[in-house]
Amino acid sequence: VDRKMGFTRFVEVGRVVLINYGPDAGKLATIIEIVDGQRVLIDGPQSITGIHRQVIGMRRLSLTDIVVSKLPRNATQKNLVKAWTEQNTLAAWKATAWSKKIEAKSARANLGDFDRFKVMIAKKQRSKIIADKLATLA
Numbered sequence: 001v002d003r004k005m006g007f008t009r010f011v012e013v014g015r016v017v018l019i020n021y022g023p024d025a026g027k028l029a030t031i032i033e034i035v036d037g038q039r040v041l042i043d044g045p046q047s048i049t050g051i052h053r054q055v056i057g058m059r060r061l062s063l064t065d066i067v068v069s070k071l072p073r074n075a076t077q078k079n080l081v082k083a084w085t086e087q088n089t090l091a092a093w094k095a096t097a098w099s100k101k102i103e104a105k106s107a108r109a110n111l112g113d114f115d116r117f118k119v120m121i122a123k124k125q126r127s128k129i130i131a132d133k134l135a136t137l138a
Contacts, residue, residue, distance in 0.1 A: 009063040014071035017061040027051050028093060033074050045080045066092050
């Protein structure tokens with residue numbers, strides 16, 4: 001019986017991570033080097049994600065399923081930008097459900113008063129349509 005291992009998101013060079021705490025929270029970065037069991041060296045690349053090269057604790061990162069392949073350890077900014085553009089890493093992130101959920105959450109947070117009112121009315125209309133359909137079925 002061929003069993004597949006359950007855990008697949010490993011801390012490895014080239015792994016794309018989402019920063020979940022601190023001033024850069026919500027931004028993507030790439031693991032460039034593993035410092036020790038608790039810290040890694042990450043780089044944005046700066047021109048694409050706005051993250052400069054820095055050592056950051058693993059508790060501040062969330063590992064994604066995306067890996068920038070064939071990235072050497074301690075890769076230069078130039079090599080990292082080239083790999084990101086060749087492998088379309090940003091587009092791969094935008095296609096994930098995780099990214100879409102974050103975008104929807106931020107869009108919701110940026111709604112104005114009238115926009116929230118319109119959402120409420122749309123919800124009421126939707127629930128009325130559903131209730132009417134259920135009434136005809138029962």
